[in-house]
Structure formats: structure tokens, C-alpha cells
Amino acid sequence: QQQVKQSPQSLIVQKGGIPIINCAYENTAFDYFPWYQQFPGKGPALLIAIRPDVSEKKEGRFTISFNKSAKQFSLHIMDSQPGDSATYFCAASGGDDKIIFGKGTRLHILP
């Protein structure tokens, strides 16, 4: 019940395309859903986060869509660029404030 399932494991998209990464959870106590971006040799960095009282949040080219009834949320990257190539992690926390991460998606944007 503490798991966050993330898919796909890896993704290759042409420059300008819209990669979509999906996550699902089961614990209804989760109330905070951040996404982290990690470049090789670096630690993850917070990209964008959403709470379940909204269905969508945009920050620049990054959008989170949230479906509370389905217990799913996804990250969309508009007009993707080669510099967006990184590993992306979804996460969830709530109740005990412990942050649980998905297993990550390696995204590669072709120039």
C-alpha cells in the first residue's frame, strides 16, 4: 500500500514531442505528489508538485495531471528539448510525511 508504481521505465521521444510519464498509488492517505528530475552524477531536484485538491498544475513546459478517483497522476513535458533528457521520479507522501518514490523513468530526447 506504500508503493508508487511508475511507468514506463524508459522513454525515447523526438525533440518537440510530448513525453508522458505515469504513476499510480494505492494509499489514500497520500496528499502530496512531487516530481523530481535527476541528471547523471547529480542528486534529484524538485521539478513540480501537486496536491489532490487540483486536477492539473503547470510550471513552464511541465504539467502534472492528477486523477484522484483513479489514484493516478502523470507528468507531461511540452515542446521537449534534448536538455530535458534525465531520469524522472514521481513520489507521494502523506500522514507520516514519509516520501515514497517510484522507480524512475529514463527519458531521452532525440535532437
Place this chain on the structure above:
Amino acid sequence: KAGVTQTPRYLIKTRGQQVTLSCSPISGHRSVSWYQQTPGQGLQFLFEYFSETQRNKGNFPGRFSGRQFSNSRSEMNVSTLELGDSALYLCASRTGGDNSPLHFGNGTRLTVT
């Protein structure tokens, strides 16, 4: 403001040995969390310390332990190392408030031979 600092960056140990990793959080952050990152399992939560007390714990064996000092710096210890402990160990700090964002260091790469 200086970021989260982890030392050392790389470490090579032999099976059966023990190791201590160090983490200096961002100034003013009272919470420090530790994560193990491996290619197959992603980021797995080890434990979180807040004001020198362990606040949360993941599902790792007792060989993994940690502590936090009064200046919020933290150390993680792994005893009786196993080959499977080879991983990137990440430390993250946050202010400690409800759902405050994690700020990660660049990790310590531990290789057990």
C-alpha cells in the same frame, strides 16, 4: 546558500567491513533523510532524522543505522557490508515542515567487493 554536502563521493569497501557516510544539510534545515538508489529499485527510503530524533524508518535491516547531531549534520552507518549494499546513497535535507521539498546532495557511491 550552500547545498547539501555529502562525503565522501566514492567509497570502495570489502564484504564484512563497515562504513560511515556523512551529510551536511542546508543551513536552517532540521530534517535529514537518507535514500539508497540502485538501477533496479530506484530510490528507497532508509530513514529520516529531525532534531536528532529518528522520525521515520524504511524497510532496511538493522545493519543500516544513522544519527543526527545537534548542528543537524547526519551520519549513516552500514555494518557487515554485503555485495548487495553497492549503491548510490543520497542524503536530502528539508526544513521539516509539512511536505516541505527535499533538497538532495550528489550522493556517495559505495562499491562493495
